[in-house]
Amino acid sequence: MEIHTRLAVEGFSPSSELAAMEVGDAGAVASMIGRCRDRRADGTAVLGMLLDHHPRLTAQSLEQIAGDAATRFDLLAVRVLHRSGLIRPGAAIVFAAAAATHRRAAIEAVDYMMDRLKTEALFWKREDAVDGSRWIEPTDADRAAAARWSD
Amino acid sequence: MIIEFYGSLAETIGREIEIGLDEGTTIASVRRTLVALYPAAAETLSRPEVRALVDDQMAGETTVLTSASVLAFLPPVSGG
DSSP states (O other), X not given: OEEEEEEESSOOOHHHHHHTTOOTTOSEEEEEEEEOOSBOTTOOBEEEEEEEEOTTHHHHHHHHHHHHHHHHXXXXXXXXXXXXXXXXXXXXXXXXXXXXXXXXXXXXXXXXXXXXXXXXXXXXXXXXXXXEEEEEOXXXXXXXXXXXXXX | OEEEEOTHHHHHHOSEXXXXXXXXXXXXXXXXXXXXXXXXXXXXXXXXXXXXXXXXXXEOTTOBOOTTOXXXXXXXXXXX
């Protein structure tokens, strides 16, 4: 089982990270790339985002989430990268991937990790738009999605 | 005692401040003091969703602090 997590203070290449998921026995590799939008749902132009993190606990939260996915699902490899700092529209914020013998485990593991990253990973996200900046919090939909995985 | 802030609180107050501490001060007491010192952050600091850490561990409002403690206030997180 390969578990790789990284707090990326500089940009990363999602295609390179996906290429790193080549695992011999994996019949399936599932991945999710979250990017900084250039517009809000109402059409307001977004100039970028700022992600704040905790110097010690944020990386631990990524390891915890990836490790829990590896425990919960029958996987061969897990990979999670998450940016911090200033992020321009279009840039990747998060990469989550899982490799497994069968597709169901890989797909569900990525879904699980994204729901937990949205609600538990220790980041604070500020969206900077043409009409000002706002700090973003998980929505009710985010919390409901994460709650699906509660035992 | 050092107090760290993250997210919107860091933007309003700064990443870190240092304050003097009376014997037996609790997290709740520090929170009230900060609300008075930083009116622009008062609404956020008063939210129950804003968690406190002491030396990187979650801590309740009745936790008694020492001058060597590192206290942190964390607004609701949002990753992904």
